[in-house]
Amino acid sequence: MQAHPAGEEHAPAAAIQHGGSGMPTALLGMLLFIASEVMFFGGLFATYFNARATTSGPWGPPEGAHELDIALAGALTAILVASSFTMQFGVWAIRRGDTGKLKMWTGITLILGVLFLLGQLYDYSQLGFGIADGVFGTTFYTLTGFHGAHVFGGAVGLTIILARTLRGQFSARNHVAVEAVSMYWHFVDVVWIAVFSTIYLLR
């Protein structure tokens, strides 16, 4: 009756870690986490759109404050988009096994990310209104602030990747962490494009 071989074996441990076939498990984990983050920002965007739609007066920085600095924000956008490219170059490099290039591109990405953060902080210092200055102020700082926090998180991830690269821990066959951090970094970039378009362009 039993036509099958007795004593089925588990897939070997490495196969489980890489999920057998398809996307490595850790990468799936990062993708799912990013999905939850998308919903988190979705909630914040919802507050922005609702505030925008239900506010009767003019929409923008309050009286006496500066107008939004689109030029600076545009520059920051360019920096972040560029950093996505550099991150991807790094991923392609390590897929080829080129740890040297991975080091370089990761380092550049990290620098660009830090530049973005510094630029954001500079913008904040020039704006002349705060989170407690009306609905616009609240939604502006919440949306850009949480995005900035996520950039910071990504920067921490990049630092860890860089450190591990310097210790020679990645190879063409074994670099899931790089893929995961790059996925997170692209996500952070996409969110910024949405934030920038909504707050600075759409108004």
Added chain:
Amino acid sequence: MATTTLEPRTATYRRSWVLDWLTTVDHKKIGILYIVNSFFFFFAAGILALLIRTELAVPGLQFVDADTYNQAFTMHGTIMLFLFIIPALSGFANYIVPLQLGAPDMAFPRINALSFWLLPLGGLLIFSGYLFGGAAAEGWTGYAPLTDDQFAPGVGTDLWIIGLTLVGTASILGAVNFIATIFKMRAPGMTLFRMPIFVWTVLVTAVLILLATPVLAAGLIALFIDRNYGGSFFDPTVGGNPILWQHIFWFFGHPEVYIVILPAMGVVSEILPVFSRKPLFGYKAFVFATIAIGLLSFSVWAHHMFTTGAVFLPFFSFMTALIGIPTGIKMFNWLGTLWRGKLLLTTAMLFAIGFLSMFLIGGISGVMLASPPIDFHVQDTYFVVAHLHYVFFGGSVFGVFAATYYWFPKMFGRKLNEPLGKVHFWIHFIGFNLAFFPMHQLGLSGMPRRISDYSPDAGWTILNMVSTVGAFMIAVSIIPFLINVIATFINGEPAGDDPWEGNTLEWATTSPPPPYNFDRLPPIHSERPLFFLTHGHGHAAERPDDLEEEGGHKPGDVERRDDDLV
């Protein structure tokens, strides 16, 4: 037959029992931690419920003042939902899902541990409000502007926000873990449509958690900013919108109630077939109904807001009524499982059948609430309190107890005492209905919810008294349960691998399982691999699933997994 033998622990390496449990990343231990922790919070929130019912038994404020009462029902709701029901079901899922998949553990064991430990931390933070001038007292739904610092000045509400954010984060991490495990760690031969139904419900629940809970986090953070940094999200005096809070909260809040019920439905779907000795009727229909409920749950949130005058009533009423259809399909499939079965009324089975009856009532009152004109009369009254307790308690809590009686033997190697279990069930069942059925009438006759007191002229006294008696009966029923658990630990009947003649893989290993779960797995050709093993391939009454549904795969094809979605 190859078996692995573990070398006995050498005397020089002994790990402290406490340290072991504190640092474990084994899904089985973590599952037990979840369950034990959640029962502590169940008792705490249950005592708050007794306080509420004692105060409401007769008109007049005899025991507490209004503010203490308001804290009591706020904490009761928050703790029961976030720190009892969801973690308890999570705990069972944590323990059972890897076993049912034939996997050695969850995909991310350390994140699993983190997810657990955030729970007692979050729960204690929420409760700590009592130590700092008063716990949150605005209802578990925390409507703005009442939760704004102007109207809720104490730090209790801030602690509530922070605690809930931690608990929510724990949930989200858990969801990532479950989805990754279910997609990546199934044993060879277990296609998605051969997974146990419990795993399916956990999968859909995890997706709901993943997508809905972050929205709650966004709302809570926005509220915190309003309260502490002068924000204007919800404060109308500075241009904010109170209705925005309701939208954000309920966009999370409605999927939340399906998060609460779906795993319990999964438990029931495991127990009914085993104790009917038949497969679940309409497995695939059930899976699709579960997915449909998950999808629809994101489209109905504003039915909690019908009386605000700010929502498009026809759309939300329609979608809410629609969700009754897949729910009905599930109910009928359960009935189909019982039909012509050979039922063994163990305590687990009694709780599962009790679930069917009680959830039926809760579902019916839910469909009534889907009608805006009816809702206009009964919204924010005890009718809603009745409805939510029939689905949360009669549904999910019955599911938790069913799971406890069903899987206790697997977890601890001993069966809980059956006669004592039946005593627990009957007192519990009668008490539950006494406590909550009268609330339908109370709500219909106009008794609002969340009131610390009511007028003696209102005519609500007798039903409130009956309800209080029922509540104390529920409390009393816990006594035989606790005696049972303790006595079984001390001297219970050994269970063996498979005390219930189960269908699924958790019964294919020892009770409790070894740390790595399985020495070997049986071949997997259907959603009941163990049934196959016990009753054989060629049983006259059995139609092997794969031959019928998957177009002629032969039983030897155990390595093929052609539904790798990722």
Added chain:
Amino acid sequence: MQGTMATSRLRRVLRIGAPLLLIGLLAGCLLPPEPKTEVGRDVFNLYVVVLILAAIVFVAVEGFIIYAVFRYRRKPGDDTLPVQLHGNTTVEIIWTLIPAVIVFILFAVSMVTLGDVEARSEEPGVIVNVEGFQWNWTFSYEDGPTVNAQGGEPPVLAVPVGEPVRVVLSSIDVNHAFYVPQFLIKRDLINLGENGRTNELEFTITEEGTYAGQCAEFCGTDHADMKFVVDAMPRAEYDEYIAALASGETPPPTGEGDCTTTIEIKANNTQFDIGEFEVPAETEFCIAFENQESVPHNVSIYDGGEALFTGSFLNEPGEIVYNVPALPAGDYRFICDAHPQAMVGDVTATE
């Protein structure tokens, strides 16, 4: 086997008795109060239709569950497997379609009734602005007087019976809800600030009488005490009532009273700033009252349950001078009529 005789009789009893019992129970209760508004009658009828459908579903499903528990119970010693039914597509389709039909019917009849509930007449008999606040109500008749709570009693909303009454609902602080159970409708009061758009509710009361109402949206500490009364009376009586209210309102102080003795009282954060004051007996005096917040407050003086003086309300920050008539020697209380528990103090009139 001796079990079958007993079980089959039991089954028969259950099959007949249980549905009867249930229908009896349901008919006898599980109903809203007898509606006292026209729209309430529509809601009541809708509810009955839904209840009947619910009862049928309940009896059928619950009946089957109970039946199955007895009929399919495993006999001791029976080790055989039952037929291993996996499912049946036709049956699945049937029990998808039937609930779908029921659900669509429910939705359709709900929408019809909703139309009735939300209908607005061209010329309502009266329009009242209902303002809710923690934890009381102010009723301002359009082109008419303003009514507040008196003497710790719920405020009374007088309306003409048999004519459409429109209430315009707003809150000045947190969410509240206007609910009269015997009218079978409710609506929220939400403070939307500058972006404000108020809610409205319209109903025609069908029978004279007083109807108890209560806030039905949790609004803080004394939510349970936030009550009001609707008093429906014939149009003629109503007109008299309103006229009496309008003329009986305390006239603004002309400063003519003797203010040799002036007591200063301030109200803020739902508190008076003093807990007691003393005045000479048998002497008129003044109260210089300042309301420091946008919550309605007043000062009234009571001897037990009897109001000796009722000050007019300040609903906004502002000041007013009350001319209080002479008090005999003795001890009295002063309260804010809107917040009689939180805002109370002692008055002593001394010889």
